[in-house]
Amino acid sequence: MRGILRKTGLYVSVIALLLTACGGGNSDKGAGSSAGSNSTNGSGSSGASNAGSDVVTIEIWGWNPNEENGQIYVNAFNQSHTDIQIKYVQSEYNDYLNKLKLGMLTGEGPDLFGVQAGEMLVQYAEFMEDLTPYAEAAWGANWADRFYEFGLTQLQKNGKTQALPFFMSAAGYLWYNKTILDAHGLQPPATFEEWVQLSRQLNEKGVTPFIQGAKDSWVNFDMFIALANEISPGKIYEAEAGTVPWTDPDLVEAMRYWKRLFDEGIMQKGALGVSQYPDMHDKWAKGESVMILFGTWNNDHMTKETIERLKTTLGVKEDYQFMPLRFPDINGDGQPGRLFGGPDVGWAMNKNSKNKEAAWRVLEWLESEEAQQVHAKQLNVPGIKGIPLDDSNVMFEEQKEVLKWVLEDVDNMIGKREFLYPELKTALGDALQMVAAGQTSPEDALANVENVSRSISR
Amino acid sequence: MVAGDYRWKKIFRDVPNWLYLIPVFAFVGFFIYYGIGYTVYISLFEWNGISPDKTFIGIQHYLQLFRDSIFYLSVGHTFIFMVITIFTQMILGLLIALMLKSQVRLKAVYKVIFFLPTVMSQAVIAALFRQIFNAHDGELNRFLEAVGFDFLALSWLADPDIALYSIAVINIWEFTGFSFIMYFAALSVLDREVYEAAYIEGAGFFKTFIKITFPMLKSTHYSLIMLGVIGSLKTFDLVFLTTGGGPGRASELLSTYIYKKMIVEYNAGYASALCVIFLLLTLILTAIQLRAYKER
Numbered sequence: 001m002r003g004i005l006r007k008t009g010l011y012v013s014v015i016a017l018l019l020t021a022c023g024g025g026n027s028d029k030g031a032g033s034s035a036g037s038n039s040t041n042g043s044g045s046s047g048a049s050n051a052g053s054d055v056v057t058i059e060i061w062g063w064n065p066n067e068e069n070g071q072i073y074v075n076a077f078n079q080s081h082t083d084i085q086i087k088y089v090q091s092e093y094n095d096y097l098n099k100l101k102l103g104m105l106t107g108e109g110p111d112l113f114g115v116q117a118g119e120m121l122v123q124y125a126e127f128m129e130d131l132t133p134y135a136e137a138a139w140g141a142n143w144a145d146r147f148y149e150f151g152l153t154q155l156q157k158n159g160k161t162q163a164l165p166f167f168m169s170a171a172g173y174l175w176y177n178k179t180i181l182d183a184h185g186l187q188p189p190a191t192f193e194e195w196v197q198l199s200r201q202l203n204e205k206g207v208t209p210f211i212q213g214a215k216d217s218w219v220n221f222d223m224f225i226a227l228a229n230e231i232s233p234g235k236i237y238e239a240e241a242g243t244v245p246w247t248d249p250d251l252v253e254a255m256r257y258w259k260r261l262f263d264e265g266i267m268q269k270g271a272l273g274v275s276q277y278p279d280m281h282d283k284w285a286k287g288e289s290v291m292i293l294f295g296t297w298n299n300d301h302m303t304k305e306t307i308e309r310l311k312t313t314l315g316v317k318e319d320y321q322f323m324p325l326r327f328p329d330i331n332g333d334g335q336p337g338r339l340f341g342g343p344d345v346g347w348a349m350n351k352n353s354k355n356k357e358a359a360w361r362v363l364e365w366l367e368s369e370e371a372q373q374v375h376a377k378q379l380n381v382p383g384i385k386g387i388p389l390d391d392s393n394v395m396f397e398e399q400k401e402v403l404k405w406v407l408e409d410v411d412n413m414i415g416k417r418e419f420l421y422p423e424l425k426t427a428l429g430d431a432l433q434m435v436a437a438g439q440t441s442p443e444d445a446l447a448n449v450e451n452v453s454r455s456i457s458r
Numbered sequence: 459m460v461a462g463d464y465r466w467k468k469i470f471r472d473v474p475n476w477l478y479l480i481p482v483f484a485f486v487g488f489f490i491y492y493g494i495g496y497t498v499y500i501s502l503f504e505w506n507g508i509s510p511d512k513t514f515i516g517i518q519h520y521l522q523l524f525r526d527s528i529f530y531l532s533v534g535h536t537f538i539f540m541v542i543t544i545f546t547q548m549i550l551g552l553l554i555a556l557m558l559k560s561q562v563r564l565k566a567v568y569k570v571i572f573f574l575p576t577v578m579s580q581a582v583i584a585a586l587f588r589q590i591f592n593a594h595d596g597e598l599n600r601f602l603e604a605v606g607f608d609f610l611a612l613s614w615l616a617d618p619d620i621a622l623y624s625i626a627v628i629n630i631w632e633f634t635g636f637s638f639i640m641y642f643a644a645l646s647v648l649d650r651e652v653y654e655a656a657y658i659e660g661a662g663f664f665k666t667f668i669k670i671t672f673p674m675l676k677s678t679h680y681s682l683i684m685l686g687v688i689g690s691l692k693t694f695d696l697v698f699l700t701t702g703g704g705p706g707r708a709s710e711l712l713s714t715y716i717y718k719k720m721i722v723e724y725n726a727g728y729a730s731a732l733c734v735i736f737l738l739l740t741l742i743l744t745a746i747q748l749r750a751y752k753e754r
Contacts, residue, residue, distance in 0.1 A: 097721060101508050123506050123724045208594070215615075215702050270593020272705035273615030279588060288595070422723040434706035437618045 056358040059087045061103070062114030063096040064345045072374055077365055084358050100124075109350050111359040115163050117154035117342045118418025119425070129349040130160040134360045146367075146384050150413045154342040163346030164367055165383035167375045170341030170410050171222040171295035171417050172229075173324035178398070180207065180290050180320075188291075190336070191329045192257065199266045208289040211268045213276030214436060217429030222417065223261070223293055224432055228254035229414050230330040230337045237415050240424065242458050246450040247443070255435055255442035257330065262436050272436055285310050287320060295341060296406060298324070299379035299389070302399040321396050324406070338414040343383065379403070381410050427452035494737065500730040507726030519731035529732065531707060532715040533739070535622055536691065539711060542626045543633070544686035548679065550630070551637025556667075558638075559645050569642070573635040580632075584699030587628045591615045591700075618708030621701050625709055628696060633689070637682055644678040645671070680751050687743050691736070712736055 065073070070088045078085050089110070091099050096114070103109035104127050115121055115128075135143045144152055151165035176188050184205060189195035199209035214220055228236040232250035239246050261267045268289070274280055284292040285301070300306045301322040310316040327337025347366060353359050365371055372382040377390045389407065391400045419425050431445035440448075501519055503512040523529055554572055558565050575583070590597045591614035599611035614624040648671070656666050694713040697703060703710035703718070716736065720729035 094721075104508055119724065123508055126509055211594070215704060217702075268594040270596075270613040270616040273613060273621070273701060274588060274592055274594075279592075423725075426718065426723060430704075430706055433704050434618075437616070437705045437708070439618055439706050439708075 054083055055085055056083065056355050057085050057087050058112065058355065058359050058362045059089065059110040060112040061089050061100060061110040062345065063091055063093040064114065066090060073371060084361060086362055107352065111350055111353040111355060112347050112363060113350060114345045115348050116418055117346065117416060118420055119422045121155060121157065121162055122420055125157060125162060127351055128162040129351045129356060131164060131349060132161045135161060138364050148385060148410060150416065151343045151383055154416050155346045163348035164363060165343030166345040166347055166366060167383050168341065168381040168410055169295055169297045169344035170339035170413055172226045172327050172337055172339045173295055174291050174327060175294045175298055175322055175324050176291045177287060178321040178323045179318060180287060188325045189328050195266060195328050196264050202290060203265055208268055210266050210291040211280045211283055211289040212271050212293060213274045213280040214271040215274055216276045219276045219293060220429060220432040224254060224258055225340055226327045226337050227257045227330065229340060230327060233414055240419055242453060246446045246453055252442050252446055255446055258432060259435050259442060272433055282314055286314050286316055287318065296381050296410060297344060299406065302395060303379060303393040304395050305393055307395060319395060323399060323402060338412060339409045340413055340415045341417045381407065421456050423452055424456060497730045497733050500726060501734050503727045505727045506724040507720060519728045523731050523735060528707060528710065528715060532710045532712045535709065536711045539622060539626055540687060540690035543629045543690060544683060546630050547634045547637045547686065548682050550634045552641045554638045555641035555645055558642060572638050575632045576635040580695040581699060583628065583632055584696055588700055591624055615701050616705060618705050621705060622709040625697055625700055629693065640678050640682055641675065644675050648674055684747050691740055
């Protein structure tokens with residue numbers, strides 16, 4: 001009897017297990033913040049769902065803004081709208097790429113999703129709704145004038161607007177600690193040779209002049225693009241397009257300047273083994289180095305709020321005066337280097353969204369003055385023009401003066417920061433590291449990049 | 459009862475055994491064999507891993523792979539890493555186990571200290587060693603400079619000649635505790651009478667170790683080698699979070715190369731071909747080990 005009961009129980013358990021495995025399962029849309037929404041997760045739906053009969057939930061996936069800052073936008077929108085609610089699902093960048101890929105492949109993607117200019121835009125193009133008709137209807141025929149040129153054009157392809165810029169970022173500033181420089185009676189460099197000289201002086205005083213997390217390819221690209229654009233403005237973009245070889249003498253010269261950073265004591269020892277974030281950022285913020293290469297995304301380091309946060313999280317002891325410095329002059333024209341960049345994050349609409357009209361209303365709000373003011377408060381360059389940066393939280397008067405020309409610099413950018421071709425990025429990243437490590441010469445490194453460039457079908 | 463009745467009774471008696479196996483077969487079949495099959499299928503396509511459209515290209519990826527110098531480099535690095543870490547961990551683990559088998563105070567404390575790194579998160583370990591090995595102001599170089607060994611203050615993770623070995627050192631630090639625990643457990647169950655007989659015969663420590671202890675630990679040796687091979691082939695987090703495979707591919711393993719092709723370069727087809735070759739290499743290594751284990 002006991003045996004029969006045991007066997008019966010076993011048969012029932014196995015059948016139940018198999019039915020569970022074959023069942024629909026939970027279509028939970030993943031971890032991250034979700035706030036103020038009434039969303040329900042419909043199986044097989046793409047993003048939006050109707051919680052009650054009238055409220056539409058629009059799901060947005062992204063890596064930036066972070067969860068805390070994302071909450072600001074979600075709350076602001078959800079409080080001012082009764083028929084649409086936002087659900088923002090934030091993931092760290094690498095996790096976000098995997099999540100987005102799976103979401104799009106399985107048809108479980110969001111209504112709106114964050115994209116970067118460059119290769120990401122190319123790879124996800126077929127999932128993006130053309131936003132041009134929506135923008136024209138909302139803002140008129142001259143709607144493009146609303147945005148910074150480099151912010152919008154990098155999100156457009158073949159006459160279609162694949163995404164709209166949420167906020168801008170531009171690289172090419174040497175951020176420096178003015179407090180430390182003043183303490184040693186030194187000035188920030190205006191030319192490359194002054195940079196070398198300053199580095200020697202600081203090294204003699206036992207102060208680290210400059211640090212970089214050269215393990216990370218992205219920051220090496222930033223430095224190389226800054227060098228290349230100083231030596232021959234715009235040529236690097238021609239090389240990316242394949243109209244100029246990577247072995248062009250000007251690009252080889254830029255690579256030689258890259259090597260000089262390591263050979264002449266500007267770059268710290270062991271730079272190739274450390275990360276820019278969090279390692280080198282934290283050291284610079286703690287005053288362990290004078291200079292670092294960042295961009296406009298670092299503007300918040302001029303605010304009281306960020307300095308207080310650094311004191312709490314990193315044990316920073318002083319109210320450091322961090323300042324951006326335009327890239328040192330290399331070509332001798334007396335002019336500093338120009339910024340390069342584009343949209344830090346763009347918002348794209350999923351072509352398979354079941355609530356495109358509602359998704360557009362959310363996107364339109366994200367590009368409104370109301371939403372963009374949030375960027376300005378955090379000293380991020382807004383995606384639309386005409387919003388001044390809010391300096392009410394800035395610590396020093398000199399920093400307020402600097403903010404006046406940051407927006408001009410963004411409007412005067414020389415080019416983009418993100419390349420279109422991932423294999424080219426990999427080859428250039430390897431080349432920069434190998435030259436820095438002394439494994440190869442600038443000429444041979446760029447010859448290898450040129451080989452890869454020729455294999456790309458453009 | 460006729461013979462046919464007996465056969466049916468036997469079949470029904472075996473049914474529960476098969477029911478116990480179905481969940482395992484279903485799990486393994488779907489997650490392992492279906493996954494392998496799908497990877498082989500994708501390796502025959504030009505595909506970015508996202509688009510609904512794929513282009514069939516046959517074995518082109520495999521032909522490209524066999525001309526890819528970075529593939530050979532990453533396989534070479536993987537094998538170097540494997541050999542160094544497995545045998546160093548085994549030697550150190552055995553030495554520590556032998557020491558703690560002797561009359562040592564605070565044995566429990568030492569066991570915890572040696573085993574603790576094994577249970578730490580790889581992300582934490584990577585962050586820790588990025589700082590310790592920082593050539594500019596890391597604790598290791600500062601210590602070496604303080605004791606007058608400046609010439610040993612190298613760029614541990616930034617020098618392409620030593621980056622791979624530095625990562626191997628981190629891995630050895632992390633997993634020697636596992637080897638130690640395995641040997642310690644094995645030593646605990648060795649037959650004491652054999653040692654007593656050896657002592658009576660006048661055998662000293664080294665002779666006892668070579669003639670008795672080491673041979674009797676053969677099962678543990680083979681287990682650690684097999685687990686070490688699998689662990690080495692799977693190593694990804696540590697490399698990704700310390701050097702990223704650099705500088706200039708100097709510490710690129712096959713696992714990190716596959717990641718870069720799949721995720722960074724959106725080349726799912728080629729990455730799948732790399733995965734297939736990776737699987738074949740794993741199967742060959744496993745077959746060699748099983749054969750060696752059987753021959754003993």
